[in-house]
Amino acid sequence: MVETQKKSRWSKKSLSAQAMGKIDARTKAVVPPIHISTTYIRDADNAYSSGFIYGRPDNETVREAEAVLAMWEEASSALLFSSGMAAATAVFMALRPGDHVVAPSVMYWALRNWLMTDAVAWGLDVSFVDMANIDALRGALKPGKTKLVWVETPSNPLWSLTDLEAAADWTHAVGAKIAVDSTVATPVFTRPLSLGVDIVMHAATKSLNGHSDVIAGALATKDQNAFWQRIVSNRKNFGAVLGPFEAFLLMRGMRTLDLRVHAAAKTALDLAQRFSNHQHVAEVLYPGLPSHPQYALAQRQMIGGFGHMLSIRARGGEAAAIATAANIQLWKRATSLGGVESLIEHRASIEGPGTPCPPDLLRLSAGIEDVEDLYADLDQALKKAHK
Numbered sequence: 030m031v032e033t034q035k036k037s038r039w040s041k042k043s044l045s046a047q048a049m050g051k052i053d054a055r056t057k058a059v060v061p062p063i064h065i066s067t068t069y070i071r072d073a074d075n076a077y078s079s080g081f082i083y084g085r086p087d088n089e090t091v092r093e094a095e096a097v098l099a100m101w102e103e104a105s106s107a108l109l110f111s112s113g114m115a116a117a118t119a120v121f122m123a124l125r126p127g128d129h130v131v132a133p134s135v136m137y138w139a140l141r142n143w144l145m146t147d148a149v150a151w152g153l154d155v156s157f158v159d160m161a162n163i164d165a166l167r168g169a170l171k172p173g174k175t176k177l178v179w180v181e182t183p184s185n186p187l188w189s190l191t192d193l194e195a196a197a198d199w200t201h202a203v204g205a206k207i208a209v210d211s212t213v214a215t216p217v218f219t220r221p222l223s224l225g226v227d228i229v230m231h232a233a234t235k236s237l238n239g240h241s242d243v244i245a246g247a248l249a250t251k252d253q254n255a256f257w258q259r260i261v262s263n264r265k266n267f268g269a270v271l272g273p274f275e276a277f278l279l280m281r282g283m284r285t286l287d288l289r290v291h292a293a294a295k296t297a298l299d300l301a302q303r304f305s306n307h308q309h310v311a312e313v314l315y316p317g318l319p320s321h322p323q324y325a326l327a328q329r330q331m332i333g334g335f336g337h338m339l340s341i342r343a344r345g346g347e348a349a350a351i352a353t354a355a356n357i358q359l360w361k362r363a364t365s366l367g368g369v370e371s372l373i374e375h376r377a378s379i380e381g382p383g384t385p386c387p388p389d390l391l392r393l394s395a396g397i398e399d400v401e402d403l404y405a406d407l408d409q410a411l412k413k414a415h416k
């Protein structure tokens with residue numbers, strides 16, 4: 030956990046490129062060393078004057094990476110976890126059995142599954158609503174009972190948006206907290222805390238790291254209130270901490286966050302526009318298209334880009350979608366998102382029975398390759414699937 034430094038005169042892009050500019054005091058190394066010690070010397074008088082006692086809660090490399098994220102999210106504190114799921118479940122486990130929570134009916138599948146099964150078994154009362162519809166959220170709130178509203182925007186895999194400002198207002202009106210999975214938006218394109226959200230969650234595995242080589246999760250908070258303190262103690266006691274090597278890799282990834290996500294979002298927008306007019310594509314789902322039902326909200330809520338995630342629905346249904354993925358040569362046929370390499374995935378078959386994902390949908394994560402190559406490859410794959 031890290032406290033945010035006082036406001037810097039430098040921009041987020043500058044601070045991030047230099048990972049907050051910290052220089053090693055003795056060697057003057059520009060890149061800080063990785064701290065791997067699991068334990069720290071205790072003073073002769075039994076005090077711990079360094080403030081570092083034991084490696085599970087206390088690691089300098091982890092704190093350095095947390096400081097970069099806290100800066101991006103304009104948070105008073107940030108915490109890294111061993112995965113996105115560890116970060117998300119730490120928020121729900123800070124509630125009490127019997128508490129009511131509202132979550133999106135279409136959201137990251139693994140977390141939705143956990144909410145429908147283990148979270149309910151543990152005692153949470155979970156309502157799923159269409160979070161694109163603020164009236165549906167309002168109707169689901171139970172004054173006195175609802176303790177948390179969980180939002181994901183843009184949400185997997187249809188990329189519908191939630192109006193964070195309105196959702197935060199209605200949530201706070203019943204005395205609950207609101208948390209948002211902002212993995213797809215990234216801290217570059219949306220600033221949830223400035224819109225009234227209490228806690229931001231990231232699967233840092235995705236765009237924050239950006240190179241498909243670290244599993245990590247993160248939370249950032251506006252206030253270090255009692256609820257946040259329970260989350261801090263959950264991380265310490267459940268032990269879902271990030272290792273120092275992963276924290277270092279994540280910090281290295283975040284140095285190029287701004288460059289990568291702008292490049293990938295530009296590519297995603299270009300592909301979304303071009304495939305909207307493709308003979309073998311029935312529909313393109315992307316918040317940056319004027320045809321998106323929440324385009325006006327996307328323009329208001331997202332800053333400088335609409336993200337790197339889009340989906341296409343193949344003409345010819347599920348068989349055509351699967352054949353298209355099979356024909357791909359440059360894109361990588363894989364799950365996950367937010368890396369520098371572009372990924373394509375037939376989403377319904379990975380989510381399995383009961384998924385709200387249409388069977389003809391291909392989920393695309395745009396990377397930073399040449400957009401002409403990405404277009405040409407998907408174009409040939411679609412055409413071959415329709416031969």
Ligand SMILES: *Cc1c(COP(=O)(O)O)cnc(C)c1O
Nearest residue numbers: 112113114137210212232234245
């Ligand atoms: C990947 C992902 C998660 C889970 O993160 P892990 O690091 O895989 O545990 C949560 N939410 C979203 C939107 C994701 O894409």
